[in-house]
Amino acid sequence: MSKAVRGFDIPRPELLTPFVGREADLERIHALFRSKRLVTLWGPAGIGKTRLAVEYACREAGESLFVDLSSARSVGTVCETVARALDVVLPDGRESDQASVRLGRALAARGPLLLVLDNFERIAPLAVETVGRWLVEAPEVRLLVCSRERLRLRGEGILELGPLSLPADAELAASEAGKLFLLKARAEDDSFELTDENAPRIAELVQKLEGIPLAIELAAARLPLLGVEGLISRLGKRLDVLAGGFRDAEPRQATLRAALEWSWDLLTEEDQRALVECALFPGAFSLSSAEAVLSAKDALGRLDSLREKSLLRVLGTGKLGLFECVRELADEHAAEVDPGLRAESRHTEHFLALVSGRHEQRPDDPLEPELRDNVVAALKRELGRLEQVPSRDRRPAAGLAPERAVRALLAIEPALARRGPADLLLELLERTLHIAPDIPPGLAAPLLAARGRAAQVRGRADEARAWFEQGIELAEASGLSTVQAAIVTDLGVLHHEQRELSQARAWYDLATSLLAGQRDRRAEGRLLANLGALLHDLRQYEAAREHYQDALRVLGEAGVVRLQGIVQVNVGVLEQEQGDLSTALAHYEIGLRLLERAGDRRLEAIALGNLGTLQHERSQLASARSYHERALLALRTTGDVRSEALARGRLAMVLAALGDIAASRGLLAEAELAVTSRGDALAAAFVDLAWGAAELSAAEALEARDPQGGRALLQHVRQRMERAHRASATGGPSPAELSDDVRIGLRILSAALGRLSAEAAEAAEELSADALVIAPSAGRYRPPGGEWENLHQHPVLRRLLFALVEQRGARPGVGLSLEEIQRAVWPGERIQVEAAANRIYVAVSKLRRRGLRDFLRSQDDGYALDPHLEVQRFDGATPGSDP
Structure with missing residues (x-):
């Protein structure tokens, strides 16, 4: 219900943007007012401070007064604006402090009142002379202030307003940000519908808008013109994309750019410079990193000032960051604030030095995401600088040595390989190899190996083999036996993955001989694990189990968490094949926890997929579906085409069992295309079996109306299972003998056939x-x-x-x-x-x-x-x- 003090209404909520979520924030305001008379809603531009204040005022039982102070610049103009709203006439010619006292007394005469003061940030330095005085003069008045900066008055209650909650994965409609987007999108286009197909992309769009209500509203307004894909593709220039404002809004709030420019104009030159320098950090950053990059002697003071003005936000203990829209605005002003790009140089120097030598000293330590992102930004800048210089001039004396870039890349390569994006890693590897043809063998050989691993993950086996062989040759010629052993093991893994098991064993044996006497426990444990996996694939289960146990012992002593996680998952696969599903589950869960600690998204996804197949075998289909969906989502950024195709096939089998045949076939078509394009016979054999699951489900559906068609489909299923057991065209082992994925697929199909209970019983x-x-x-x-x-x-x-x-x-x-x-x-x-x-x-x-x-x-x-x-x-x- 709209309430008013004479002459100035609280805006009617039904005429404003929809009020979504924020119920907890309303409760916090109410709680603050139990002990405070001044509450400041503090937050950045577009975060929804005004809308929340209006909603609170409209829900309050007493009288409320709303005053917009965006045009006020002095104590006098503040008092005049509030006086007009109160319908109070202030005598001309009085001093501003007298005007403020007089206005305070006028407020006191009104009795109990909630006074909402909007857009206070520009006049925050005048808070003592205005708000502070009114609190003294009018003891029954409560003040709710909206500001991008705190007032810093005694007795001030602070509610920092953050973004709306974001959707987790595809749970769009359950989040505050998702609800707001959907409401505004339907208001713009009444034919708009949320579907299973567009929900994940809309969730991605809303996540990229960071939960900022103004950004979400402006994006929804552009939806009829640009569509979801158009909006996502243009968000690199979000201030331009979100420029189409609302005609009935204040000019400074009509667009996201206008709202942020308002904040920029309020900054001192020192704060503007500090904000531009903070924008160099692509994600979160620490105080120590800020002190290394910012030009201000008192970096902490500058950060505190920006934080006070809601331009920096806290992202965790000791971590700060910017909203992307703020970063974009700061980047636009960078040339005028730092024309010499000195801050960029400091950022590059700091982060390249921070990871120098890390690949040798701490190869298995997970790289913090903010460090990874900052090193990537610094490395790109350094590569760009080196690419502009002829190779003959790239010398340490000139500060242009490629070795520094190579060390940085080797430091972040494991993190990018484990969590993606894969395309970025490949780009950095190719650029670095191009500018570093003559680096020392101790750096060149690991770089060649990294390039080989990147090719391997993308399914380019021949290319990967060539890179590995170059690295091995260089390491051997240089007497780098430990480096050589590591790359020899990489090559063994490649042959193993191709199911060239005798060649894989030969390379593993060579690596063992190279490591003799080296006392490299990590490398020893890795070899034991790979030999265990080889014996596992040869179905020598007891020998495989012994090697896995030895590997876990050695890797545990060496403290190599990631490799322990891999071995635990492999033991889970072995136990599952032996029929001990409870023990398999325990190993999978331990392995997943270890891989999460190690930060390896690709292997986490593979472990999730194994848990999904286990739950499928246990007939826990809802759980299996959840695991497979999580796995597929995680794999999309890693570039692991094979694992992604297998994940689609596994999920398709579960969906078929749940009766969603159309969705199952859609996933299978995508999986089939992926494995066919990379010539992966074993993955193709698994996908072939997964098609059998869809056919089996279709046969059950046909049983009543077309028994003959159902029997034909069942025959197709049997043929697929028999193909999986058939030797290769050259007389080699069958897919079932070579692949645990194929064997699991066969077991799931056999069980599914067995669950055709009524028909089976009659047939028996x-x-x-x-x-x-x-x-x-x-x-x-x-x-x-x-x-x-x-x-x-x-x-x-x-x-x-x-x-x-x-x-x-x-x-x-x-x-x-x-x-x-x-x-x-x-x-x-x-x-x-x-x-x-x-x-x-x-x-x-x-x-x-x-x-x-x-x-x-x-x-x-x-x-x-x-x-x-x-x-x-x-x-x-x-x-x-x-x-």
């Missing part, structure tokens, strides 16, 4: 007791007259039975020769004829003892299933089947 009733019943890929089977057998942990027996069944179906009565069996069961492995025959005999004997004695016969130089034996395929749940 119809199975012949005299038939050999085979589950997909021979993972389980029931011999005639026998019980179900599980071969998931016996890959040799499973491959042998699968090959015999396939031969029985294609050519009944014709057996498989020993040579054919060897290729099917041990693909790609060279075995002498006598040894192969002995292995095959042992495997056949085991199958015979598992119920096939009367049906698995020797034939010519090989073996065959009885041609009269009936073979039935079955996709349903079986007793003792895997989870």
